[in-house]
Amino acid sequence: MNDKRVNQYLILPEAGQRKDTKLAVEYDEKQIAEYVADGYVIVNQADFNKLIGNADGEYLIADDGTVYPKPAPTDAELLASAKPAKIAELKAERDSREVEPIEYADNLYDYDDKARERINAAIIALDVQTAQTKAVASIDWTTADNADVKVTADDLRCVIASVAQRSNALHIAYREAKDNVETATTVADVEAVTLSL
Numbered sequence: 001m002n003d004k005r006v007n008q009y010l011i012l013p014e015a016g017q018r019k020d021t022k023l024a025v026e027y028d029e030k031q032i033a034e035y036v037a038d039g040y041v042i043v044n045q046a047d048f049n050k051l052i053g054n055a056d057g058e059y060l061i062a063d064d065g066t067v068y069p070k071p072a073p074t075d076a077e078l079l080a081s082a083k084p085a086k087i088a089e090l091k092a093e094r095d096s097r098e099v100e101p102i103e104y105a106d107n108l109y110d111y112d113d114k115a116r117e118r119i120n121a122a123i124i125a126l127d128v129q130t131a132q133t134k135a136v137a138s139i140d141w142t143t144a145d146n147a148d149v150k151v152t153a154d155d156l157r158c159v160i161a162s163v164a165q166r167s168n169a170l171h172i173a174y175r176e177a178k179d180n181v182e183t184a185t186t187v188a189d190v191e192a193v194t195l196s197l
Contacts (some may be wrong), residue, residue, distance in 0.1 A: 002028055007045040010035050016060035016070075018051060041065030075187070082190045086181045093195050094174040101144035102162050108144035109159045119156050126153035173197050 005024035010032065012020040024032060024042060036042070043051070047067040050059040058070035073081075101108040109115070122139060129137035130153065141151045177195050184190045 001025055002032075004029075005032070005042075009043045009045075009048045010040045011043050011048075011051070011061060011065070012038075012040045013061045013063050013065070016062070018061065021048075039063070043067065078187050079184070079190065082187045083181050083184070086190045086193060087178055090174055090177050090181070090193070090195050094170045097170055097195075098163075098167050102159060102166060104159045104162050105149075105155065107147055107149055109141075110144045111159070111163050119159060122151075123153045123156050126156070169197050170195070 002025050005027070008024040010022040010024050010027070011018050012035075020040075022035070022040070027035070032042070041061070041064065043061070043065060047059075047061075049055055050067050051061055059067050060070050061067050099112045102111050103109075109119075111119075122141070126137045126139065136152055136154075138150045138152045138155075140148050141156075142148055173195050177193050180193045181190055184193065
């Protein structure tokens with residue numbers, strides 16, 4: 001144990017961060033000199049606390065061992081992180097809106113994963129029943145707004161067609177919004193982009 005190095009740390013800086021940290025008290029002076037020759041710096045307890053987040057604000061370490069406050073992000077850095085975050089937000093909104101209930105013939109129809117399966121199964125069943133009876137078959141269907149309506153296979157196909165039109169419009173709006181985000185030159189411009197239909 002090296003009593004001269006109590007509360008000191010050997011830190012290898014890399015791009016302002018700690019690539020490696022060692023307790024200096026565990027090494028003799030010859031070993032410490034070797035680490036320093038390899039690029040390590042000696043840091044006291046107060047500076048080490050800053051680096052591990054036990055101080056007000058964030059701190060970085062220079063290659064010479066100087067501990068300094070992390071500079072505020074530049075406008076370019078803020079813009080670079082705002083763009084992918086906004087694109088992800090727009091994509092999530094598009095995906096969410098794609099499965100919202102859809103209006104057809106003055107009724108709202110659910111269109112989440114389970115509803116799609118039910119609609120497809122009902123279309124097949126109605127097609128089979130229509131072919132067997134040689135008459136257009138219908139079933140009672142509970143809509144998203146809890147109305148009971150009679151629907152045919154063609155009605156349900158029209159629901160799917162309405163969803164396809166909405167989905168296409170949402171994807172076009174998303175691509176336009178994404179282009180607007182990518183060409184934005186300020187964070188405020190990025191934040192102002194919306195998915196509009």
